[in-house]
Amino acid sequence: MTEQTKNTKIPAPLYAAAGAGDLAYQELRKLPTVVGELSGKALAGGFELREKAVAFSRTAGSKADGTATLLRDRATATATQLRAADLEALREQALRTTTTLAQTAVVKAAELYTALVAHGERVVGSGVIEAAEVVNADIEATEPDGVDAGEPAKAVAATPAQQAAKAPGAKTAPATKAAKTARAKKATPAAE
Template sequence: MPITDEIKKTLSDPTPLYALAGAGDLAYEKLREVPGRVEALASDRKGTQEKATARLQEAQSRLVEAQAKVADTVTTLPADLKVLQDKAQSFALQQVGRAVELAVKAKEAYDELAERGKGVVDRGRPEEAAPVTAEPAAVKPLEAEPESVDAELVEDDEPTAEAAAEPAGEPAAKKSPRARKSPE
């Protein structure tokens, strides 16, 4: 039963839906800002081109510097492998720390989107509507048995009151199968 409980818990948790609604609301909000930004860029094309050219030149100079650093580092590699191993281990630990930090930030962003989505869903829900419940509705039992059951094949293993009242020496009358009665 633990698997079914986990499935029920997973299916009844509205948080992913709230996060999805929050992400949609955030995307809608950002898309509404696009026309204003496009107009601003279109009106200042020449300034934008100059900025882009400056950034490109800056990136190219950084690339040249980085290539020089790499070449310098490769030529001066330490001969001692222990130093390299220690550096690699410290770098790996730094990356694990960064990964944990990013996971925490991702969880925080997910929770913020879920809260935002909950607000969106609550605003869009009519006031007279009932709130979403975590428990599924109870299933009603069948009022009548299915007609596909052959009534003659259904037998009762317990002896009837008539069979119990017969004397032990007399042969018992042939048992007739009892059919189940459907409630009316």
């Protein structure tokens, strides 16, 4: 019972979840500091933004006319280019680009998952081993001197029938149904 089994493996998704949870916890611990910094910047930046908004509204009207004519010219040029372009070649290029992006996303997701699993193993693994060592130390400290750690411990408390049999001059009562079933069941040794 004091033997630590090291061959039990927690599934990787649980490690990934533990790793993600630990990273989220670390980021949440930083949140009060970030909120304090941002609130200070927001107060200081509010006055500057008001001044910039007034200056921008003055110049926006004059720039809007020039920008509108420039955009009209670009739109007509782009429409002419699209009419002349080979649509089949554009479809093939879009398909290649999409496939490449999808493959890249899969690779990055696998790398992220592996990193989360590794982080989760560090988070969970260290806690499990430390807890097991504490439990094993407690078990060894509380074991009676005469009991071997490899053998299952015998029951310390006597059953009511045994207590009645030990009492001098006591009559033995007929066994109840619960006592009969308790005697019928044999104690199984702990699984190792």
